[in-house]
Amino acid sequence: MVVKASFQNSLPLSEPLPLRRQRDYRLLWTARTISVTGSEVSKLAIPLTAVTLLTASPSQMGLLTAAASVPALLFGLQSGAIADRLSRHRPLMIACELVSCAAAATVPVAWFLGLLNVTWLITVALVIGSAGVLFKAANFPHIAAVVPPSQRTDAMAGFQACYSVASVGGPSLAGLLVQVLTAPLAVLAEALSFLTSALLLRAIRTPEKNEPAVSRGMWRDVREGLRASITNPVLRTLLGAGVTINFFAMAYTAVYMLYMVNTLNIPKALIGLLIALSGIGGLLGAWATTRLSRRYGENRILLASVIFFPIEILAVGLLNGPLWWKLSLLSLTGMITGGIVVAFATCMGAITLRETTPELRGRVNATMTFAVQGVLALGGICGGALAEIVGLRPVILICAAGIALSTVWIWASPLRPRRPRPAPTPTPDFTPTLHQSLDSAIPSKRYSGLN
Template identity: 80%
Template sequence: MKRPLRDRRPSPAPADASVSTSISDSAAPLRKQRDYRLLWTARTISFTGTEVSKLAIPLTAVTLLTASPSEMGVLTAAAFVPALLFGLQSGAIADRLIRHRPLMIACELISCAAALAVPLAWLFGVLNILWLVVVALVIGTAGVLFRAANFPHVASVVAPHQRTEAMAGLQASYSVASVGGPGLAGLLVQVLTAPIAVLAEALSFLTSALLLRSIRTPEQNEPAPSRGMWRDVVEGLHTSATHPVLRAVLGAGVTINFFAMTYTAVYMLYMINTLEIPKGLIGVLIALSGLGGLLGAWITTRMAKKYGENRVLLFSVLFFPIEILAVGLLTGPLWWKLAALAITGFVTGGIVVAFATCMGAIVLRETSPELRGRVNATMTFAVQGVLALGGLTGGLLAELAGIRPVILVSAVGIALSTIWIWASPLRPRHAPPPASLPTT
């Protein structure tokens, strides 16, 4: 899911300026910059492989290993555990590095080896649930370290005035993967069987590592002296909690993710049992949201250039509750429900990308270079860690009050995120008119 703001952007910090002078082709559009294209392609391929494994690994557990509900719960939780255990420390590690790219490449190679272990274990007859859990933990841990290093690495590849566009492009990677990944996963599982389909994830990690290895932009970060892991982590937490802009986007992100997961916990049951949406069309609706994200990335870049990231963030947060509110109030014939869900899902896909893009650009802009890894890790830790709490809350509330009330409560809860953003320095403050001079 960042210094008090002024209407114009602050000048880059001195440590950042030394890096930006080494960015090649900074005057050229991003699409023509070789290193950014390599970074974007690497992330898109890696995301797509991850989308494939989201279907292939659970199917392997259910169809081949006859996993129990509790085992599936452990397997699902394994994806979130690394962020909770190592999320804050990963930021401190990233901020100690002069070069981030070697760590990113190493993380992709480790993830490749872990994913490759699934089809190999199946072929040799030793695959079991514990094996899948260990693989999920290894890939999750590598992913946490990768994200911590990737965030400050963007600043070394992209010039300061192009970072919002770069963030939009990387957000579009998620949308591309969410549109193409599930369909590719279904095809691979059908043709190759579920465990062999995980091989696609291994290949995606390997391809990503090779593309990252081809980036030529030099990295010469100036890390702040470390005062010990715990003090470094606390400094990232303190900065995120006390900086007025960073605190606002952190609070908004936590609020959005908590209530979004509360909604997600009952979404599938509500769509199938209450709205009676055919199962095959739910995937189509999800894909439409991904397409909306692609359009949102394109529009966000242009809107941010014209109005600034602050204003785009201020107005995008207002639209977050619309889809959930529409789902909670929706009635009528099937064609009307499908049309309403398609439109609101498409629009929300774009709004999510707009918010996430501007949030990332603002965090990058407002955080001093030596703290970027820790602040980003703090954000990730908080907004990811709250997902489990939101899911549990949604399930328990549904048992007590029913599914529709949970959806409506989720819409109201997400609307609270506007308070964080609109009460912060992100909102323009107009100076009062000068007092008139007394007349004599």
């Protein structure tokens, strides 16, 4: 149970301070922003190290790329069970950041010593990925300790904004660091970001009073999380919509670059700018979601946002014309989609927190992450294979139609507000006569359409 005294710098529960004025939330948000930005740097620096310094083969690059997502499939469900067993989540989060820091720091050290090879990089990616899985499992329930219930949607929007900040600034910072310091030394920036995040988390003062769930064994705990995610109608809806969106989104991503360059003839230098505009749209989406949710609620925002999900992909699939028109439409739809994705993810996180009991939050979040992240690889494989058969443009149009199916998940669920049924007409106290009974069976002119 969350008590009023557990929130730093808060007024009475009905009027909490704005999140930007709450010290511990600022620390938590800053820690995530710095850590995620460092990860964005490594997404460029580590592959460049493998390609330019270690002359990695295509198969080795494939293993290196897969190493980042493998831990989510191997340990994702178990990480949620571990998080739910803890009375305090922050120590685990700090430990994960320190382990990631140490792993990233070995890359420049091994390079200086002449020991660096592709296997080393793959091992580093596996360690950082595993620590990241545990961190995310603990971070989700930890938010409930730092942020009052009435402000959790705002907090979720803030965290989504930090990902948008990282997506905009991370690649540019990575390119600069690689140019100035070389790729292995650029990885050191990721190590420093993890260390900074750990120090900021250490400075949070909000006491955690989580009631650990009673463990019945790892796999039984995991099954409880799976059961809760599937049997709860709202959680099942979010899970189904998330899997649908991510599958078709990754199928689209698999052919996106080829289609943009070879079919639409978009200059390669401008593709990065279009991606950055999507990140800017995410920032605007986070700002708008915090305000709209107070007026309309998370359910209505989710219902509205899912309708617009296919817009960008549909526009890309149908796009023709001069370059200025292509760039204008892609910029507009990219910013809109960036905002829509953040709005959807924010409300999805807030509703998941609301619908899940405290003792199951870690496992339910881990189940969601396992499903929506695990389907990414399958979507990418299917998108690439289908493009070989039917071509690039048909695959993109199929992906637009597939993502539109998420609308069915959301709009056919309990998240959609139902109109209350009219109250039944009270039965009269007296016994009607035959004449009165016959009259009641004859429709009046008002409803029969007679004049």
